[in-house]
Amino acid sequence: MRIAVVHGPNLRLLGRREPAVYGTETLADVNALLSEEAASLGVELEFFQSNHEGEILDFVDAASARVEAFLVNPGALTHTSVALRDALTGVARPFVEVHLSNTAAREPFRHHSFLSDVAAGVVFGFGAQSYVLGLRGLVARLRKVNPA
Ligand code: CA2
Numbered sequence: 001m002r003i004a005v006v007h008g009p010n011l012r013l014l015g016r017r018e019p020a021v022y023g024t025e026t027l028a029d030v031n032a033l034l035s036e037e038a039a040s041l042g043v044e045l046e047f048f049q050s051n052h053e054g055e056i057l058d059f060v061d062a063a064s065a066r067v068e069a070f071l072v073n074p075g076a077l078t079h080t081s082v083a084l085r086d087a088l089t090g091v092a093r094p095f096v097e098v099h100l101s102n103t104a105a106r107e108p109f110r111h112h113s114f115l116s117d118v119a120a121g122v123v124f125g126f127g128a129q130s131y132v133l134g135l136r137g138l139v140a141r142l143r144k145v146n147p148a
Contacts, residue, residue, distance in 0.1 A: 008075030
């Protein structure tokens, strides 16, 4: 089972700015945590980060041919992008939306997500652990639908 992890705009800054909001782990640390979890779950991951919406849309389309699902932190695109919603629903692969911060406790413009209602699940507020919990939930769901 192969899953693509997508990090949206600015997430490459993780660990270098705003540690009070996003924690001290870098994006490489998050990916390493996920790789460890993936090994124990027996799944394969690939990672993608871009600051460009169109590149993310193209990645989702291309990766959908080789992955069964997506784990996505859309960054600010969460709150703006009908195009990302359309891309993810269009490829008909389940995805879990994750956020490092508790977006519900932040500015009102972060309270709405264009993705949550079409996601298989959403995890937010646990820092890097949001990704790990999201991956576990996603794999459990895939295994329930498609037992080995
Ligand atoms: O909490 C999250 O994971 C967010 O998706 C992060 C986005 C934000 O726009 C969402 O509302 C919530 C921001 C990603 C930018 O990441 C940075 C990391 C360190 C320093 C500056 C930005």
